[in-house]
Each structure stands twice: as structure tokens, then as C-alpha cells.
Amino acid sequence: MPLKVGFKLMAETFDPKEIVRQAVAAERAGFDFVEISDHFHPWLYSHKHSGFAWSMLAAIAVQTDRLELATGVTCPFIRYHPAIIAQAAATTQILADGRFTLGLGTGERLNEHITGAPWPSAHIRQEMLRESIEVMRLLWTDGYHSYRGQHITLDDARVFDIPDTLPPIVVAAGGKESAALAGEIGDGLFTTEPKADLISAYGEGGGSGPRYTEVPMAWATDVDTAVASAHEKFRFGLTGWKVQAELPNPINFEAATALVRHSDIADGMSCGPDLDAHVQGAKEFVDAGFDHLSLLNAGPDVDGFLAVCESDLIEKVRSLAN
Secondary structure, eight states: OOOEEEEEEOTTTSOHHHHHHHHHHHHHHTOSEEEEOOOSSOSSGGGOOOOOHHHHHHHHHHHOSSOEEEESOBOOSSSSOHHHHHHHHHHHHHHTTSOEEEEEOOOOHHHHGGGOOOOOOHHHHHHHHHHHHHHHHHHTSSSOEEEEOSSOEEEEEOOSOOOSSOOOEEEEOSSHHHHHHHHHHOSEEEESSOOHHHHHHHHHTTOOSOEEEEEEEEOOSSHHHHHHHHHHHHGGGGGOHHHHTTOOSHHHHHHHTTTOOHHHHHHHSEESSOHHHHHHHHHHHHHHTOOEEEEEEOSSOHHHHHHHIIIIIHHHHHGGGO
């Protein structure tokens, strides 16, 4: 499978119209796909935004021609019901003429607690994810359907607009157990760490599809500016998945990241104008076995980053597959 290079749409740090503009610009720059987070809350107060992903996806779908779209990722239970996501994904796939991939995961308390429902433990959420995928695939077949699982219930429901080509389901994983689950129930894998053992566990679970990841970087014309921007926009990323999944509100992430230093950011991701350093960061993921790399730019200048991607960086990253 050829290496594809994508652009992460940081919906927590830009307003919805700007997110759509960036996606259209990413297509012009030569990216293969864009990936958007599906959040109710931003991670940090400084982010200031968190638009509805499905509205933005619809707008992007009708304003682009070849760009593939993906959620990175949606939790299809608690805040949503999987029937709603089945309908949303089917509609998005139709609007995008078959260019949509549904990224699914077990969610973060940050977004899911808003309904007042209890926040289940990780293994219960994995059970809920399995049942949700069963419900969605059931609804992507003709007719009315009902389902009664341990966690999810569907009563006499039908999705009327089903695309000719169903959206592939890429399942997020933070460890070997969830990676194996992705291989069993998904069409692809999504992780955020360059760990080859996750790829291996995915394969052992039966997975053979695309392997998505995010490559954090911060481009700017000087290192200090890049580091300062990344500290403002992405310091939550240094907390790790176990923290990211459990804290309920931006104020908790502000507290959890209060001691993250600029030097921690500089040590954790490539920062500055050196494209070779950014390519080396991407190489870790390619060497681990990923074939869909979404470049997450935490720098201050989106259009400057897109310009260097168009002129040089995308092809440098693609060349890593050779």
C-alpha cells in the first residue's frame, strides 16, 4: 500500500469556517487526506474552539474533489448513539463521493461526560465499541433492523441513504489489546505512537488494512517561535493516553500540563524551519509500519506550513516509503 500523507485539522484551535478553508488549501497543497477530531470540548482553554465535526466534514466534502476525509476519531456511544453515526457516516460518504473513512475509538471523558452518563472503564468501552460497530454495519444493509446487546440497543431502525461503497472503519488503539481488537473488528488501525508492537498486535488480531497515525511537529521560521506555539497548542499531547482519556474538562488539562516546560516540547517533537528534522520525525512512524501519516502542525503559521508542504515536505515524507 503506498504511503499517504495527510493534514490534521485541529478543530479545537480554529473556528469552523477556518477549518474548512484549511482543508480546501490542503487539497491544493497536495495532501492525500485530512483528518479531523470529533470533540465537544477543546483540550485547553487557550484553544477556544470545538466546532461540530460532521458539519465541517459536509462542507469540506462538497468543496473538494480528490481529498480523502477521516474522523480522528469519533466515539460512537454515550454522547452519540451508533445509529446516528451510521447515518452521519453514510451521508458523509455520499457527499464525498466515496472519499470518507470513519475513524472510531473508545472516547475521552472530556467529551462524553456531558450527557451525565457514567464514564465506563476502558474494557467496558471496548465492549461498547464492538457493539456499536455491529450496529452500524447492520444499519448499512437494506431494511429495518433491531439489536439488543449488553450495552447498545437499536429498535426498528433504517438508514435510507446508503452509499454504494461503504466507508471503511479505522479503529483507534492505545495498547496491544486494543490494537488486536482493531484487527478483529475494524478495516484499519489508528494510533498516535510510533510503536511497531501495535502494528504487530493489529496483524495478529487479523488486521491487514491501512494504518493511520499522527506525526506532531511545529513549523515556524525560527525554533523558539515554533516551540512557544507548540507549548500553547499541543502540550496536552505530552500527558499520554491514560490521562487524555480520563480528565473531564479543559481546566483539568490546564492543571495537568502546568509543569510542562518549553524544553519538554522541544524534546518531544520537531520544532522550527528544518524540514529534514520534521522528516526524521515522520520516519519513526514509517519505520514502525504506518502507511497513512497525518502531519499535525502545532506551529503558528498554517499557510506558511502548507506552503512548505506543497513545495517540499509532502514529497520528502512520501519518499520515506522508497
